[in-house]
Amino acid sequence: MKINGNEIKPGNVLEHNSSLWVAVKTNHVKPGKGGAFAQVEMKNLLDGSKLNERFRASETVERVRLEQKDFQYLYEEGEMLVFMDTDTFEQLELQKEFVGERSAFLQEGMGVTVELYEEKPIGVTLPNQVRLKIQEADPVVKGQTAASSYKPAVMENGVRVMVPPFIESGETIIVDTNDITYIGRAD
Structure with missing residues (x-):
């Protein structure tokens, strides 16, 4: 879904420079001379790098919707964490570092939400x-x-x-x- 540069809000997931980015901070600027623009601080969802980008109101950017699926945490096997899709019962293995330090809170049978983009896992949300x-x-x-x-x-x-x-x-x-x-x- 295409949106204008001035419609970007924190939390939006954008496809930019053929990669996926989440908008962390946005600052809308109206200079005295020239057109308005949005200064957007973004974080890459795939490798964690950061980027500051300026989007003019006339520019369009692709906003991405991530698919959210319910999974159940099963067990840890070495450096891998094993999850099961609660609908299809298919298993998904993710590296421990993908979940990060919060992986210490995973308990057997715990329900989690996995965000997917084109069937590829992007993030894991644990219970609060x-x-x-x-x-x-x-x-x-x-x-x-x-x-x-x-x-x-x-x-x-x-x-x-x-x-x-x-x-x-x-x-x-x-x-x-x-x-x-x-x-x-x-x-």
């Missing part, structure tokens, strides 16, 4: 929150105020998170997978 058990937590230091003091703890997946002083080893907590922060205790 997961439940994990605290493996070890530092003891509470007397004299600390409960209002703003957090202590480090290690979860069962080996990831460190800052938790309130009342959380102890063995408790299950809810963690935000986007910024790896403590949300609350799990029931």
Whole structure:
């Protein structure tokens, strides 16, 4: 779908220079002399490189729609993560580095969304929150105020998170997978 250069918004996926780019930031500029343009900061979805590009209002650019499919995480095999399409039951293997550091939050049977472009995986979206058990937590230091003091703890997946002083080893907590922060205790 073609759109004008001044219609580009953050989050749009564009086909530019025969590659796929996501618009990270856009700044619409109206200079005193000459036509208006959009200054767009883009990130390449395939190799992660960044690019700043200027699009005039009269230029058109191809906006791409990605297909989103539901998959279920099955298991890890070496450096590969194995997912299953919940509709066709076909398996998909992705490298651990493709998912990134958030792969530590994958749990067997977890539902994820895989974004595909022309049947090629571009990204994996995990649930926003997961439940994990605290493996070890530092003891509470007397004299600390409960209002703003957090202590480090290690979860069962080996990831460190800052938790309130009342959380102890063995408790299950809810963690935000986007910024790896403590949300609350799990029931």
